[in-house]
Amino acid sequence: MSGRHRHEPTVEEFVEGIRNGDRRLLSRAITLVESSRPEHEQLAHEILDRCLGDGSASIRIGVTGAPGAGKSTFIEALGLDLVRQGKRVAVLAIDPSSSRSKGSILGDKSRMERLAAHPEAFIRPTPSSGFLGGTSPRTHETILLCEAAGYEVIIVETVGVGQSEIVVNSMVDFVLLLMLPGSGDQLQGIKRGIMEIADLVAVNKADSGRQTIAENSKADFEAALRLLPEKHSGWKRKVLLTSALEGSGVSEVWKTIEAFAAAMQQSGEWNEQRREQSRHLLHAIAEEQLKRQFYNAVRVKEAKAEVEQQVLAGKLSPFTGAVELLKAFRSDRSV
Amino acid sequence: MSGRHRHEPTVEEFVEGIRNGDRRLLSRAITLVESSRPEHEQLAHEILDRCLGDGSASIRIGVTGAPGAGKSTFIEALGLDLVRQGKRVAVLAIDPSSSRSKGSILGDKSRMERLAAHPEAFIRPTPSSGFLGGTSPRTHETILLCEAAGYEVIIVETVGVGQSEIVVNSMVDFVLLLMLPGSGDQLQGIKRGIMEIADLVAVNKADSGRQTIAENSKADFEAALRLLPEKHSGWKRKVLLTSALEGSGVSEVWKTIEAFAAAMQQSGEWNEQRREQSRHLLHAIAEEQLKRQFYNAVRVKEAKAEVEQQVLAGKLSPFTGAVELLKAFRSDRSV
Numbered sequence: 001m002s003g004r005h006r007h008e009p010t011v012e013e014f015v016e017g018i019r020n021g022d023r024r025l026l027s028r029a030i031t032l033v034e035s036s037r038p039e040h041e042q043l044a045h046e047i048l049d050r051c052l053g054d055g056s057a058s059i060r061i062g063v064t065g066a067p068g069a070g071k072s073t074f075i076e077a078l079g080l081d082l083v084r085q086g087k088r089v090a091v092l093a094i095d096p097s098s099s100r101s102k103g104s105i106l107g108d109k110s111r112m113e114r115l116a117a118h119p120e121a122f123i124r125p126t127p128s129s130g131f132l133g134g135t136s137p138r139t140h141e142t143i144l145l146c147e148a149a150g151y152e153v154i155i156v157e158t159v160g161v162g163q164s165e166i167v168v169n170s171m172v173d174f175v176l177l178l179m180l181p182g183s184g185d186q187l188q189g190i191k192r193g194i195m196e197i198a199d200l201v202a203v204n205k206a207d208s209g210r211q212t213i214a215e216n217s218k219a220d221f222e223a224a225l226r227l228l229p230e231k232h233s234g235w236k237r238k239v240l241l242t243s244a245l246e247g248s249g250v251s252e253v254w255k256t257i258e259a260f261a262a263a264m265q266q267s268g269e270w271n272e273q274r275r276e277q278s279r280h281l282l283h284a285i286a287e288e289q290l291k292r293q294f295y296n297a298v299r300v301k302e303a304k305a306e307v308e309q310q311v312l313a314g315k316l317s318p319f320t321g322a323v324e325l326l327k328a329f330r331s332d333r334s335v
Numbered sequence: 336m337s338g339r340h341r342h343e344p345t346v347e348e349f350v351e352g353i354r355n356g357d358r359r360l361l362s363r364a365i366t367l368v369e370s371s372r373p374e375h376e377q378l379a380h381e382i383l384d385r386c387l388g389d390g391s392a393s394i395r396i397g398v399t400g401a402p403g404a405g406k407s408t409f410i411e412a413l414g415l416d417l418v419r420q421g422k423r424v425a426v427l428a429i430d431p432s433s434s435r436s437k438g439s440i441l442g443d444k445s446r447m448e449r450l451a452a453h454p455e456a457f458i459r460p461t462p463s464s465g466f467l468g469g470t471s472p473r474t475h476e477t478i479l480l481c482e483a484a485g486y487e488v489i490i491v492e493t494v495g496v497g498q499s500e501i502v503v504n505s506m507v508d509f510v511l512l513l514m515l516p517g518s519g520d521q522l523q524g525i526k527r528g529i530m531e532i533a534d535l536v537a538v539n540k541a542d543s544g545r546q547t548i549a550e551n552s553k554a555d556f557e558a559a560l561r562l563l564p565e566k567h568s569g570w571k572r573k574v575l576l577t578s579a580l581e582g583s584g585v586s587e588v589w590k591t592i593e594a595f596a597a598a599m600q601q602s603g604e605w606n607e608q609r610r611e612q613s614r615h616l617l618h619a620i621a622e623e624q625l626k627r628q629f630y631n632a633v634r635v636k637e638a639k640a641e642v643e644q645q646v647l648a649g650k651l652s653p654f655t656g657a658v659e660l661l662k663a664f665r666s667d668r669s670v
Contacts, residue, residue, distance in 0.1 A: 045655075053649045279647065282642070282646050282653040289661050293665075294622070311614065318620055319380040321617045322617055322620035322624055326621060
């Protein structure tokens with residue numbers, strides 16, 4: 001992106017373009033956010049600083065569930081429903097890239113093609129490499145940019161059954177957990193923590209002919225939810241049956257989300273949660289910067305080779321070695 | 336664990352007890368490792384410093400796979416095979432606790448009861464709360480303690496299909512991925528990164544009557560593996576069929592692990608990988624300590640309330656706020 005090849009917009013141009021809904025400039029700003037180059041990060045933060053405070057009218061929805069639960073089909077069905085209602089929808093979708101190389105095992109499938117073609121929808125694959133299954137401070141920053149661009153519904157897809165859901169919970173207003181019908185094994189394997197952060201459970205793929213098994217699963221999940229502490233005092237979680245493929249249950253999910261938003265705004269928990277999210281982002285960014293300063297500090301760099309050598313030779317334990325590196329950082333004045 | 340209630344062993348007593356295979360002292364030392372109290376951490380590191388360098392004869396095996404793939408049944412079958420051969424086996428098993436409260440959804444099942452009852456086996460649930468699905472520097476430190484206690488095979492169970500596998504890959508010699516037969520959805524959902532870190536894929540639950548579907552899955556996974564870059568130059572990954580329930584295939588898995596160890600030791604990659612693991616632990620501990628120093632620094636504590644308030648009021652962006660906190664830390668002399 002050197003100036004010789006194409007015009008690099010100024011911060012002013014980025015901010016104005018994003019606010020006017022220019023998708024190309026929004027995309028370029030997200031690319032800056034995701035970049036690891038210091039000059040891009042600097043520019044990204046200048047843009048973000050100017051874009052803050054525009055998100056009060058948005059709703060941020062995290063959609064989680066095990067691989068195969070039908071997350072992208074569901075998100076497309078919900079997104080199409082919403083754009084038909086005149087809403088502007090941004091989806092931060094999982095990019096099925098790995099930590100070591102690009103691309104999914106079976107090749108990239110075209111995902112959410114119909115939604116992607118809609119002028120009021122914006123779909124952005126978020127890189128899952130290097131951080132917790134695709135949710136990171138970068139995801140949070142991307143949400144802020146989409147809000148500045150006027151997207152009213154931001155859907156964040158997260159992969160897997162692990163820590164990434166806990167992280168996404170720190171940046172969305174509402175968490176939807178998609179489950180498959182009839183999976184006793186799956187229920188056993190789903191950790192309680194994942195259920196605990198869900199505001200709504202949808203038994204997805206409850207297609208025609210599978211109603212009985214889906215109803216049974218619904219009863220199982222309802223029983224499981226009853227055992228959990230409440231997440232929000234003003235909200236009672238529930239379980240819905242959906243078939244994204246057949247289009248059933250999707251509008252009920254949206255109605256539930258609207259009811260949730262109304263209840264939370266009334267109780268004041270909505271704003272409290274948004275404040276908590278800002279605090280979380282502040283700390284996440286501070287910790288990232290701290291780590292970077294540590295590894296970039298001249299004294300740490302000097303000490304590292306020697307400490308590593310001694311640790312690898314078995315002369316120094318990793319614990320004592322770490323203490324040495326910390327001492328080097330505290331005596332450093334280079335950063 | 337105050338001295339009034341029971342005798343607190345000295346570092347010397349801990350180290351001697353662990354080296355003599357005293358399971359009670361080993362358990363207590365692991366509890367110290369897992370403790371977040373500074374005095375426990377200090378003691379844990381003194382014990383660990385003295386226990387280093389005893390692990391050269393061990394083999395560390397990571398067992399991963401989606402919930403429901405049969406990890407604990409498989410580990411018990413493999414462990415029983417090994418103790419019958421006279422080997423001493425330690426298992427760091429997933430503790431199905433959540434990030435917000437204890438216990439699995441459907442209550443704790445008794446896990447690996449038969450293996451747990453064997454005198455040459457040691458089973459320790461590792462807390463999964465707060466860190467990546469149960470693998471953390473604490474897990475690595477627990478491996479080191481088990482090795483000092485003379486366990487020759489250390490099996491680390493990891494949950495889920497996410498980042499925890501990448502982390503476990505930084506502390507084990509061999510990664511076994513358990514998959515279920517016939518799960519097209521699952522193959523699609525498994526991220527390439529998980530396949531890439533596997534040294535062996537076992538299609539588990541290939542029970543009698545499911546051979547055809549299991550054979551088909553085997554062919555699918557073999558095709559997927561052929562598309563991946565190699566993980567170790569001296570090792571060609573393969574796919575085996577196993578039924579932990581019926582006991583088939585388990586000894587083939589162990590033979591494969593032995594062949595892997597022989598090949599890696601011959602090529603020198605074994606030692607290189609162990610050195611890389613030590614380096615990784617050094618950095619992980621340093622980063623943990625760094626974060627703790629940051630939040631404990633007097634100037635950071637002073638600045639934090641003000642910065643947070645401004646961020647929450649929308650007067651300061653999280654990015655600019657983070658820069659302020661970092662400045663406060665760099666000017667601090669309290670830690």
